[in-house]
Amino acid sequence: ERTKLHKLIDILVIAICAAICGCDNWEDIAAFGEAKQEWFATILELPNGIPSHDTFSRVFGRLNPDEFRSSFMAWISAASELIDGQVIALDGKVLRRSHDRGIGKGAIDMVSAWACENRLVLGQVKVDEKSNEITAIPQLLKALEISGCIVTIDAMGCQTEIARTIVDEGGDYVLALKDNQGNLFEDVQKLFADLESSHYQAYIYDYEKTVNKGHGRIEIRECWTISDPQILRHLRGFENWKKLQTVSCIRSQRWIGDEKTSEDRFHIASMVGAKRVLGSVRSHWGIENGLHWTLDLAFDEDRCRVRKNNGPENFAILRHIALNLLKQEQTCKRSIKGKRLMAGWREDYLLKVLSGLPHLSI
Known part of the structure; x- marks a missing residue:
């Protein structure tokens, strides 16, 4: 896995989608990517498939949190x-x-x-x-x-x-x-x-x-x-x-x-x-x-065991991105936790949540 090259944008998009859909650690994010690989292949390049959980952990552990x-x-x-x-x-x-x-x-x-x-x-x-x-x-x-x-x-x-x-x-x-x-x-x-x-x-x-x-x-x-x-x-x-x-x-x-x-x-x-x-x-x-x-x-933040290097800080930012997107999606009247489940079940709803990326308004 260490010899495989993955695009950073692919890693970030998979992680954001997984955080929206209820994943709270790197193992769950990698498993989510594997389960949705066919769908992700329609929107991402994925030159070497879905990154492993170790790759997610290494990338977010080394990613400069100030830049993120x-x-x-x-x-x-x-x-x-x-x-x-x-x-x-x-x-x-x-x-x-x-x-x-x-x-x-x-x-x-x-x-x-x-x-x-x-x-x-x-x-x-x-x-x-x-x-x-x-x-x-x-x-x-x-x-x-x-x-x-x-x-x-x-x-x-x-x-x-x-x-x-x-x-x-x-x-x-x-x-x-x-x-x-x-x-x-x-x-x-x-x-x-x-x-x-x-x-x-x-x-x-x-x-x-x-x-x-x-x-x-x-x-x-x-x-x-x-x-x-x-x-x-x-x-x-x-x-x-x-x-x-x-x-x-x-x-x-x-x-x-x-x-x-x-x-x-x-x-x-x-x-x-x-x-x-x-x-x-x-x-x-x-x-x-x-x-x-x-x-x-809704995100079980206090129980999250991500702790290596810059991982905890970067995962906190992932949660904030997911929370903002979920709060902006107004067609589903369920709770934030319910919306996370819905996004994991239905790819059309996940796309609707992601569509808020360029349309956030305050």
């Missing part, structure tokens, strides 16, 4: 146009079974960018083993086209350099604020405590409230924002945050039967308006269900 990721992002960028005000959520996810204890390699952490309105992956970057998400996020932001968009990140990404990068790239930010920004966090907490204790008379503020009912639960979310520059300039470290215009407190209350829970969350933002801030934060929460949960449930 750049190609993925160029494809999305060329085929899409971001709407002004679109929320782009950035969040990290550890691929739990990608570790290799035999060589002391830990599980990899991928930071992904998610277009919340149209539920598509825009890009991703692997967190360096000797670093953390704080250094990976600016790399991803600079590779994306975020002008006119609102970028949301959890508390790990609440850093002055990240805020500056977002603004420099033409975007706005809503960043979760926790005690990793000690002085600022304390000041913002105290600001809203003062507002509440004064019966909302101490400062000028904006307010928004949403109520959701269903499945035996009631959820109420209230958002208070303060955007008065004469107040904000007294926050410790305020001058370090580029275009900081708003601080917010979001109170989430949930009733399930007679049980009630309540939680306050704080954010900083480069825009004004309680409705916009609350809407952006709620959109950000969707990355858990729209991306992370789907990758675990």
Whole structure:
């Protein structure tokens, strides 16, 4: 097998098709190719038939993930146009079974960018083993086209350099604020405590409230924002945050039967308006269900044992390509997992999913 030559485009197309159809490792991808060889021969050259699973493993293990990721992002960028005000959520996810204890390699952490309105992956970057998400996020932001968009990140990404990068790239930010920004966090907490204790008379503020009912639960979310520059300039470290215009407190209350829970969350933002801030934060929460949960449930990502060389990172990109294509195919009303099965059963449906390659829209 090592002496046989295969075209890279053939290997990539087979791998993408297999990832769409439910294959989650190199052995399954090679077996899928063998089972569909007659069909693949109608669309690919296959000079030496279907590559073996070892060939898939070697190619994706050696494939430069930066180049593969750049190609993925160029494809999305060329085929899409971001709407002004679109929320782009950035969040990290550890691929739990990608570790290799035999060589002391830990599980990899991928930071992904998610277009919340149209539920598509825009890009991703692997967190360096000797670093953390704080250094990976600016790399991803600079590779994306975020002008006119609102970028949301959890508390790990609440850093002055990240805020500056977002603004420099033409975007706005809503960043979760926790005690990793000690002085600022304390000041913002105290600001809203003062507002509440004064019966909302101490400062000028904006307010928004949403109520959701269903499945035996009631959820109420209230958002208070303060955007008065004469107040904000007294926050410790305020001058370090580029275009900081708003601080917010979001109170989430949930009733399930007679049980009630309540939680306050704080954010900083480069825009004004309680409705916009609350809407952006709620959109950000969707990355858990729209991306992370789907990758675990429909793609079984956390159980994937691909772990050699660049294989885990490149397989993660394959999953993102497959997920985007499956989400864009709207004629089948089944779940993502159901669509994967349908594509594996029916070649005409697989072609329909693949036809989304040049037609992705945001």
